[in-house]
Amino acid sequence: MSSKLARGVALVGAGMSKFGAFKGKSSRDLFVEAFVEMLESVDKGIDPKEINALYVGNYSSDLFEGQGHIAPIMASWTGLSPLPAVRVEDACASAGVAVREGILAVASGMYDVVVVGGVEKMTDLPIEKVTDTLATAADVQYEIPAGFTFPGFYAAMATSYMAAYGATPETFMKVGIKNHNNGAMNEKAQFGAKISTLMEARRQSAIKKGLPVPEWDSEMDFMHDDRANPIVAWPMRLYDCSPVSDGAAVVLLVSEDLAKKYTDHPIYVAGMGQASDGALHDRPVLNSIPSAKLAGEQAYRMAGITPQDIDFAEVHDCFTVAEVIASEDLGFFERGKGWIAAEEGVTSREGAKPINLSGGLKSKGHPVGASGVGQVVEVFKQLRGQAGPRQKPGQLRFGLTHNVGGTGQTCVVHIFERRD
Amino acid sequence: MDNQFTHTAFSSYLNEHRLMGTRNKADGSLYCPPRPIDPLNHSIDMEWFEFKGLGKLEGFTIVYIGSTAMIAAGYDRKNPYCVGIVKLDEGPMISGLILGVDVFHPETIKIGARFNATYVDRGEGEAKKSFLAFEPV
Numbered sequence: 001m002s003s004k005l006a007r008g009v010a011l012v013g014a015g016m017s018k019f020g021a022f023k024g025k026s027s028r029d030l031f032v033e034a035f036v037e038m039l040e041s042v043d044k045g046i047d048p049k050e051i052n053a054l055y056v057g058n059y060s061s062d063l064f065e066g067q068g069h070i071a072p073i074m075a076s077w078t079g080l081s082p083l084p085a086v087r088v089e090d091a092c093a094s095a096g097v098a099v100r101e102g103i104l105a106v107a108s109g110m111y112d113v114v115v116v117g118g119v120e121k122m123t124d125l126p127i128e129k130v131t132d133t134l135a136t137a138a139d140v141q142y143e144i145p146a147g148f149t150f151p152g153f154y155a156a157m158a159t160s161y162m163a164a165y166g167a168t169p170e171t172f173m174k175v176g177i178k179n180h181n182n183g184a185m186n187e188k189a190q191f192g193a194k195i196s197t198l199m200e201a202r203r204q205s206a207i208k209k210g211l212p213v214p215e216w217d218s219e220m221d222f223m224h225d226d227r228a229n230p231i232v233a234w235p236m237r238l239y240d241c242s243p244v245s246d247g248a249a250v251v252l253l254v255s256e257d258l259a260k261k262y263t264d265h266p267i268y269v270a271g272m273g274q275a276s277d278g279a280l281h282d283r284p285v286l287n288s289i290p291s292a293k294l295a296g297e298q299a300y301r302m303a304g305i306t307p308q309d310i311d312f313a314e315v316h317d318c319f320t321v322a323e324v325i326a327s328e329d330l331g332f333f334e335r336g337k338g339w340i341a342a343e344e345g346v347t348s349r350e351g352a353k354p355i356n357l358s359g360g361l362k363s364k365g366h367p368v369g370a371s372g373v374g375q376v377v378e379v380f381k382q383l384r385g386q387a388g389p390r391q392k393p394g395q396l397r398f399g400l401t402h403n404v405g406g407t408g409q410t411c412v413v414h415i416f417e418r419r420d
Numbered sequence: 421m422d423n424q425f426t427h428t429a430f431s432s433y434l435n436e437h438r439l440m441g442t443r444n445k446a447d448g449s450l451y452c453p454p455r456p457i458d459p460l461n462h463s464i465d466m467e468w469f470e471f472k473g474l475g476k477l478e479g480f481t482i483v484y485i486g487s488t489a490m491i492a493a494g495y496d497r498k499n500p501y502c503v504g505i506v507k508l509d510e511g512p513m514i515s516g517l518i519l520g521v522d523v524f525h526p527e528t529i530k531i532g533a534r535f536n537a538t539y540v541d542r543g544e545g546e547a548k549k550s551f552l553a554f555e556p557v
Contacts, residue, residue: 158481
């Protein structure tokens with residue numbers, strides 16, 4: 001097996017729908033929105049007739065919408081039929097893996113121009129059915145009958161991490177506050193508001209309804225309030241959990257030699273990696289995700305760089321603890337030190353290693369089968385200086401995406417590079 | 421190959437309140453849940469092995485919003501439950517319900533504490549099924 005692509009691949013377009021809860025909009029409606037925005041993002045334009053194939057990340061349209069076989073539907077609704085259309089499913093990493101499959105297809109020489117999207121429509125189901133649907137990403141024979149839920153898995157990882165390294169539930173609350181600060185600058189975010197803004201909204205709502213007006217001293221005081229921020233699976237509370245979301249994201253991949261035909265500022269695939277694993281109880285420890293470490297190492301090796309070279313990262317913060325663990329698995333911080341970096345603001349917008357400038361899954365939203373492409377959209381925009389009010393200032397060269405399926409049964413990492 | 425190391429077989433043993441896994445006959449590696457192929461060396465020369473059920477707690481959570489099955493079993497926000505992962509003395513880790521702990525004071529539940537397997541029976545007659553759980557030693 002080679003650690004290099006047979007030929008280079010570049011990213012030349014990216015678009016996404018708003019993430020949120022959209023009554024009356026199905027997968028295809030959201031996918032079309034993201035696809036059109038992707039087409040409009042291509043600097044020198046693209047004729048859709050130049051596209052060779054479509055890859056669609058999607059976790060469970062079957063259970064969420066009662067619709068299987070959605071890749072050809074997305075192709076049909078975007079006018080791409082009769083092109084080959086492939087659905088990719090690796091739980092919450094579906095879209096990240098779809099990106100990888102698209103890159104491999106272009107690198108093989110078989111295709112020159114490939115569209116990769118991700119889509120999920122989750123909010124039609126009642127919350128307990130959403131919980132059950134997400135649970136099918138775990139081992140339904142040996143994990144779910146014990147009583148685990150997804151917040152529960154990550155909460156168990158949190159208790160292991162806290163006992164090993166000294167973090168507290170407050171550490172994770174601070175990650176949530178940070179991601180909401182970032183998401184407040186993202187017009188596509190589902191909960192694009194600071195915690196302080198959400199607090200004020202609750203106060204105003206209470207006043208309007210003539211109810212007792214809640215008072216909190218600070219954002220952390222709000223985070224500790226069992227009523228405002230109830231426990232979902234201790235130590236994970238509501239504001240430690242990414243929301244239930246609808247959304248779609250789409251990117252355009254082309255062979256490196258064609259990149260300048262579409263834009264003077266392509267973003268290149270510098271490295272990538274992917275690994276699989278068994279159930280959470282099958283791992284040597286609970287406070288690290290081995291597949292993430294492996295995927296990261298493969299990506300760094302391919303790119304010929306180290307974690308220190310990464311300017312910013314979009315990591316899979318399905319739960320706040322996951323961001324802390326990811327920051328160690330990806331080598332940004334030593335084992336057991338990620339929580340200290342989070343508390344000291346190293347991963348904030350202003351810090352040395354900004355994580356989740358988009359607001360992350362926590363604030364931006366987590367339509368599971370779209371999230372991996374959503375991360376790539378953010379890296380594309382940040383590297384090209386097009387991220388608007390949330391643009392990280394300065395010269396950015398390397399951006400990393402880290403997309404996890406389940407509790408780490410799948411992890412896929414990509415490193416993108418701006419070379420001009 | 422007629423694979424006998426199935427989840428159905430594991431569940432039948434659980435219904436007899438026995439925690440069974442597999443052992444690689446050549447090198448003695450142990451697996452729980454039972455595995456038909458040793459993932460480390462691809463051996464298929466496996467046999468059943470009964471675990472004592474003793475071990476230490478590796479991680480846990482108190483679930484306030486449970487799965488549909490746990491809600492049906494009587495758990496809810498006012499009656500949350502503890503679930504965790506126990507590292508058995510023989511080596512493997514396994515998921516199970518954690519009983520006999522103070523779910524309203526999770527800080528009293530210690531990682532590394534000793535637990536022993538126990539079994540929760542749900543359903544009646546033909547539908548009766550046992551689930552793996554652990555309680556403090």
